[in-house]
Amino acid sequence: MSETPVPEAGTPALSVRRLTKFFGRKPKEALDRLRAGAGRAELAPLGTAAVIDADFDVRRGEIFVVMGLSGSGKSTLIRTLNGLLEPTDGTVTVMGETITGMSPKRLREVRRRHVSMVFQHFALLPHRSVLENAGYGLEIQGVPTAERRERAEHILERVGLGGWGDKMPSELSGGMQQRVGLARALASNTDILLMDEAFSALDPLIRKEMQEQLVELQQELGKTIVFITHDLNEAMFLGDRIAVMRDGRIVQLGTAEEILTDPADDYVAQFVQDVDRSRVLTAGNVMEAPRAVVTASAGPRAALRAMRDLQTSMVFVVGSGRRLLGVVHDRDVLRLVQRGERSLEPAISDDHPVVSADEHLSELFESAVESQLPLAVVDEQGRLLGAVPRVTLLAALGNVSSNTGEHAVIETPATIPVDVITATLHRTARPDTAIADAADANAVAAAAAEAADIRAEATRADAAGERSPA
Numbered sequence: 001m002s003e004t005p006v007p008e009a010g011t012p013a014l015s016v017r018r019l020t021k022f023f024g025r026k027p028k029e030a031l032d033r034l035r036a037g038a039g040r041a042e043l044a045p046l047g048t049a050a051v052i053d054a055d056f057d058v059r060r061g062e063i064f065v066v067m068g069l070s071g072s073g074k075s076t077l078i079r080t081l082n083g084l085l086e087p088t089d090g091t092v093t094v095m096g097e098t099i100t101g102m103s104p105k106r107l108r109e110v111r112r113r114h115v116s117m118v119f120q121h122f123a124l125l126p127h128r129s130v131l132e133n134a135g136y137g138l139e140i141q142g143v144p145t146a147e148r149r150e151r152a153e154h155i156l157e158r159v160g161l162g163g164w165g166d167k168m169p170s171e172l173s174g175g176m177q178q179r180v181g182l183a184r185a186l187a188s189n190t191d192i193l194l195m196d197e198a199f200s201a202l203d204p205l206i207r208k209e210m211q212e213q214l215v216e217l218q219q220e221l222g223k224t225i226v227f228i229t230h231d232l233n234e235a236m237f238l239g240d241r242i243a244v245m246r247d248g249r250i251v252q253l254g255t256a257e258e259i260l261t262d263p264a265d266d267y268v269a270q271f272v273q274d275v276d277r278s279r280v281l282t283a284g285n286v287m288e289a290p291r292a293v294v295t296a297s298a299g300p301r302a303a304l305r306a307m308r309d310l311q312t313s314m315v316f317v318v319g320s321g322r323r324l325l326g327v328v329h330d331r332d333v334l335r336l337v338q339r340g341e342r343s344l345e346p347a348i349s350d351d352h353p354v355v356s357a358d359e360h361l362s363e364l365f366e367s368a369v370e371s372q373l374p375l376a377v378v379d380e381q382g383r384l385l386g387a388v389p390r391v392t393l394l395a396a397l398g399n400v401s402s403n404t405g406e407h408a409v410i411e412t413p414a415t416i417p418v419d420v421i422t423a424t425l426h427r428t429a430r431p432d433t434a435i436a437d438a439a440d441a442n443a444v445a446a447a448a449a450e451a452a453d454i455r456a457e458a459t460r461a462d463a464a465g466e467r468s469p470a
């Protein structure tokens, strides 16, 4: 039947094109003036430009969050998405079907199939049981009683209300009532859920629980969700992408990380300043290229030299394919060099914190507190991707920029003076030693440079009348 076209793979769940919604007299005139650059304030005598030139897609299976101050146009925008409001200009396309200008009958059909809504104040029918409420959408669709019952029971189970079907809404807590609202929307089995401040009336703890459950359900059922909220932490927690609205316009659209680290303007920056960054940013977001890395095959002398040059007490040691083997500390490596050992192996310790790129900073504090070392970020194959210095975590706690670019030293400070290391390298150097240590061409070149280095260092020390302790 031509009534139910199947959208092509890859079609966005929602496409919004240059959508403007003006409430008031003379919408055409208002539109012209908006197009000519008039602001919301100038149009106030005519009415309210609630949404101005909104233009975005919502991908299938995405949680798309809209946030902004009260009156910024969020509810107006979401109501155009299911055709509850007709835009003054622009179009809305739902799963490939443009609903703007559609007949009411067709629109109802599209809504029935594709879009359901969860309201802030639950909007349950007080004289119907929980089960009847959950199945209400299906009842409207004309689904037979037995099937309705079965689907409603199943979905109540899914939202954690198994066994509550016979109760009345008034017998349920706020959180449970909102679960019924969610169940009702889910039971309809539409692709898209619109949620306008759906959790705003809940206590903080219940609200957190609902957020987590929503993410779980979304992952399981693959719904596309448009979620409106005032609460920034909620937006950051839920949103795959977040649209920030101001005075009817979308002023920024991006991932939580993009909005946090690169706010489009002062309004957005001010908006996000209170966000708990540690819950949003991941190790992968803030990690830096570790400077203190040596390959195991380069040997103890190369490792010691690297530590001297970086003035750090430790370096990461990687094997083939940049697989992280562990860390070595300057004192242990110094001992190896003093003993003339060729292999770095005995000094490698795997006693240092390793995390994966998708762990939130809030999950990293414990590891960071227990260790002096930067956290090593590795992929599933154990390859070293980067390092998170402790200062980065502290910066996140203090809600300052997570970029440590301005911190000169991110590695752990050296515990052995440069002169001591240089002298040891010098004293233990034999013409063949450096070459034997060097297992690859890079290391050979480095060894040559080192020899020159050591000579220069020795000359300098001599000239300055410094005595090396060796």
Ligand SMILES: Nc1ncnc2c1ncn2[C@@H]1O[C@H](COP(=O)(O)OP(=O)(O)OP(=O)(O)O)[C@@H](O)[C@H]1O
Binding pocket: 023, 024, 048, 049, 050, 068, 069, 070, 071, 072, 073, 074, 075, 076, 077, 230
């Ligand atoms: N039906 C309407 N008639 C006239 N003006 C309206 C109508 N609906 C909304 N507005 C105006 O449009 C603007 C945007 O309102 P909207 O409800 O979309 O904001 P919001 O971002 O959802 O705010 P809140 O966070 O308070 O829910 C407001 O100035 C509001 O007064």
Ligand SMILES: [Mg+2]
Binding pocket: 074, 075, 076
């Ligand atoms: Mg609103």
